[in-house]
Amino acid sequence: MDHELYRSILGMRVDFTTYRQAVDTIFRLILNEKKTYVCVANVHMVMEAYDNSEFQQIINHAGLVTPDGVPLVWVLKLLGIKNAERVYGPRLTMELCNEAARRRIPVGFYGGTHEVLQSMTDQLKKSLPSLKVVYKFSPPFRPLTHDEETLVAQDVTESGVKLLFVGLGCPKQEKWMAVHTESFPAVLIGVGAAFDFIAKKKPQAPEWLQLIGMEWMFRLISEPRRLWKRYLYHNPRFVLFFLLQLILTLINKRKKKVD
Numbered sequence: 001m002d003h004e005l006y007r008s009i010l011g012m013r014v015d016f017t018t019y020r021q022a023v024d025t026i027f028r029l030i031l032n033e034k035k036t037y038v039c040v041a042n043v044h045m046v047m048e049a050y051d052n053s054e055f056q057q058i059i060n061h062a063g064l065v066t067p068d069g070v071p072l073v074w075v076l077k078l079l080g081i082k083n084a085e086r087v088y089g090p091r092l093t094m095e096l097c098n099e100a101a102r103r104r105i106p107v108g109f110y111g112g113t114h115e116v117l118q119s120m121t122d123q124l125k126k127s128l129p130s131l132k133v134v135y136k137f138s139p140p141f142r143p144l145t146h147d148e149e150t151l152v153a154q155d156v157t158e159s160g161v162k163l164l165f166v167g168l169g170c171p172k173q174e175k176w177m178a179v180h181t182e183s184f185p186a187v188l189i190g191v192g193a194a195f196d197f198i199a200k201k202k203p204q205a206p207e208w209l210q211l212i213g214m215e216w217m218f219r220l221i222s223e224p225r226r227l228w229k230r231y232l233y234h235n236p237r238f239v240l241f242f243l244l245q246l247i248l249t250l251i252n253k254r255k256k257k258v259d
Contacts (some may be wrong), residue, residue, distance in 0.1 A: 006065070007079040010241055012049040013060045014041050014067050016081045022066055022092060023099050029063055029187045030105060030162050037062055037177035038189040040089040042069030043216075047234040048171045050241065055171050058178040063187070066092065070213040071238070078246060090194040090204065093165060097124060101131040106160050108135030108186070110152075111167030112195040119199035135159035139168075153183040164188045167195035 006015045017025065022038075029036055039045065039062045049056035059065060066087035067073050076084035100107050109117055117136045124131055135156055144152065156164065164186045166173045173190035181188055196202040205218035216231045 007076055007081060009046055009072065009075055009079075010050045010238075010245060012041070012046050012056055013062075013065050014046075014072055014076060015065050016076060016084055017064065017066055017087055018085055019087055019092060019095050022064060022087050023095050025064055026096060026163070026187055026189065027099060027103065027105070033185070034063065034187065035181050035184065036187060037174075037181050038064045038066070038187065039174055040068040040087070040092065040189070040191055041065050041072060042170075043071050043238045044230050044234055045170050045174070046072070047238055050237075052171075055174070058174050061178070062174075068192075070210060070215070074213065075242060079249070088210075089191045090197045093189075093191050093194045093198065096163065096165075096189070097128055097131055100163055101128040104130070104132060105162050106132040106134040108133065108137075108156065108159060108161035108164045109167065109195065110135075110137050110139070110156075110164055111173065112138055112199075114138045116195050116199045116201050119201060120195050123198055123200065135161045135164070153180070156184050156186065161186050165194070166190045167192065169193070 005017075006013050008014075026038060039059050041059070045059065049059050066089075067076060067084065068087060068089050070086055073084050073086045097107060099105075109120065112120070117138055121133050121136060124133065137152065137155070139152075162185075164184060166177055166188055168176055168190070169192055170190070173192070177188040177190055193202060197204050203222065205215040209215055209218050216235065220227050220231045
């Protein structure tokens, strides 16, 4: 990828893109019948990748890695991409569904509970009546057996889905996409909690909190038992390790100027 279009944040690639560019890129991949996956990145993902080199490689081999979290947008700007902007998973999901409805591209959803999937697709049908939802599956909270995996691959293929949204949460959904990308004739995109938000099963942070990078606090207060480790453990480490990366980057720039 062109140097000007992405940055490495603690070893993990994050691309510079906008909603329009991301939608165009994803549909270009679909029309070219590329078997690949898209990651929607935040601080949690960066730290999971920092702690696990195999997971880092999964992200770095994605077809696109969008900056979902506002802190990553700030970081991209500090690393020289001055016009970096956020590409937020739930909004990107809606933008993609809108484009899929316009182009008559069939979509599918993998993840979430039966209730969430039903509520989400009901919401989508109201706002996008021409959207072709040809596949949806709520997997159990255990690993699928080999036979079940084979059946899922068969069902996805037979459905004709071209864009498959995956809502299993990070890092599970990215690992799942990397394993299955060659099995499905579709572009996969991991969108985390977007299913719950679109289904209106979980509240989204107010826009003003999102703009100042404090969405994590709203989510932590909403789901403390599930999210405390993600935010209270990962966030301080991210700040520390990125500051070290930034200092080293500035030192290397000065050395190049001297040389």
